[in-house]
Amino acid sequence: MNRWSRQRRTTALLLGTVLTAVSLSACGGGPGDGSGTETVSEAEIQKALDKPSELTVWSWSASLADVAKAFEKEHPKVKISVRNVGTGPAHYTKLQNAIKAGKGGPDLATVEYSAIPQFALSKALVDLNRFGFDSLKDEFTSATWEAVNVDGGLYELPLNSGPMALFYNKKTFDKYDIEVPTTWDEYLDAARALQKADPDTYIAADNGNPGLTESLIAAAGGRPFSADGDKLTVNLQDAGSKRYAASYQKLLDEKLLSPIAGWSNEWYQGLAKGNIATLLSGAWMAGTLKSGVPDAAGDWRVAPLPTYGGEYATSVNGGGSLAMMEQSDNQLVAAAFQRYVSAEKGADLTQATGSFPARAKVLASEKFLGEKDPYFGGQEVNRVLADSLAAVREGWQFLPYDVYALNIFNDKVGKAYTGSTTLQEGLNLWQEDLIKYGKEQGFTVN
Incomplete structure (x- = not known):
């Protein structure tokens, strides 16, 4: 999931030490445990499984215990x-404390894809290539495989x-006879029509969501961040970033977005009543609607993410897996x-709980694609989301301090959501801070 609580600032400051603390080169275990850099054979893995052993895993996944x-x-x-x-920031805080101490951490921990570069850079994670897991590449989609590979290393x-999609309240759209938008121009028109029909109904709610912003920039073709070892590029003025900012600015200028904070009681109430008519989100939002707005079953549907015209292209928002700690x-x-x-039975068990899969064979299965979801009016939601995943633009990179970047987003860009500055001006300020911070951490930043 891609959401951040009030704990973000503390978390980012703690995680920031990942780039400079001497203790981050924490040593691994002793002989025979598989630690080190040498290649490990399958026979060695199987031999280890036949001996008494214990693993500790830190995760907020509700299904992992099973x-x-x-x-x-x-x-x-x-x-x-x-x-x-802990969930999200609280989890990362404890994980970082253990890494800094060089002890007390788990064997495995949930690490979201966006946070992998930060932990991998610190040498806190084990490169799974040494176990021969690079041979599993074809088991997964290209978008998710790209997300777990950083600077030549495989970390999950x-x-x-x-995959991003447009979750929309069909009941609201039908009530006001508004067409579901397929382009961002149509999305703007729909937002205007909703406000004209009912001033209390908004196309969406957004008071500054950094994860969503990164995803929408990526879908627009933006590639503002790139990393090659200790050399970084930060450019939130590239063509894709500007395209996103210019389009989204119109929604802000005309006050077509509800200022209600995401995940608040008012937000859930708006989703239930249909006063918040759409959600731009990753596939995980399907589960959030089912658990958080159960009374709206049958009202919601899923459509492709709007485009800028021409070829259908999307991005991802959220997702993660287990990373192995070097210690x-x-x-x-x-x-x-x-x-x-x-890649084995565990993935089937997790998928059964509603998690959207990353395995290529599942996403090509007609049985999976054709499942009718009663919450979404019997719609084949998996097919829409699978099509989105197949259309993800390649080449996106997260900064090796993305947790910090997300934390300071509203300090720099937040004023754009209240009309005090433009979105592009806010992105420019964000860029300045990210460049400054990167240089302070020892990177060469362009």
Whole structure:
């Protein structure tokens, strides 16, 4: 999921130390545990599974405990403790504290795709190429595989994905006889029509969402961030970023977006009543609607993300998997569990809970694509989302301090949502700070 709580500032400051703290080169375990840099064979992994061992996993996933039990049943000498130490920022804070201390951390931890570069750069994560997991590339979609590979290293096996789509309240659109938009110009027209029909109804709510902004820039073709070792480029004035800013600015200028904060009680109430008529989000929003707005079952549908005309192109929003910590002293068994979670039976168990998959064979399955979702009026939602994933623009890179970038977003860009500045001016200020921060961390930034 791509949402950040009030804890973001503390989290970003703690995670910022990942780039400079001496203790980040924490040592791994001892002989025979799989730690080190040498290539590991499948025989060695299987031998480790036949010995008594314990794994600790930090994750906020509600389904992972059941996956762990299934793995233990197949490998009875392995015991797995799944601990929820917090969600999102709270989780990363505790993880970073353990990394900085060089001890006390888990063997495996949930790390969202956007945060992988930051942890990988610090040498806190194990490169899974040494276990031969690069051979699993064709098991996953290109978009998710790209997300877990950083600077030549493979740091996770994809588990879920967040292709962007337009979630819309069909009941509201039908009530006012408004067509579902397919382009951003049509989206603007629909926003105007909704406000004209009912001043209390908005096309969407947005008071400054950094993750959404990155995703919409990516869908517009923007590539503002690039990294090559310690050399970075930060350019929020590229063509795609400007295209997004110019289009979205019209919604802000005409006050067509509700200022209600996401995830607030008012936000859920707006979704339930249809006063917030659309959500631009990753696939995970389907689960959020079902759990958070159950009374609106049948009202909502899913459509392709609007385009700028021409070829259909999208991006991702959210998603993550398990990363292995360098300080783990049981890396062989940890690797086996990672593979089980993402590429074997564990992935089936996770998918059954509603997580949108990253495995190519599932996304090509007519059974999966043709599933009719009763919450969305019997619509084949998976087909819409799978089409979106196939249309994700390639080449997006997150900054190796994306957690910090998301944290300061509203300090720099937030005024655009109140009309005090333009969105592009806010992005320019964001760029200035990101360049300054990168140089302070020792990067060469253009």
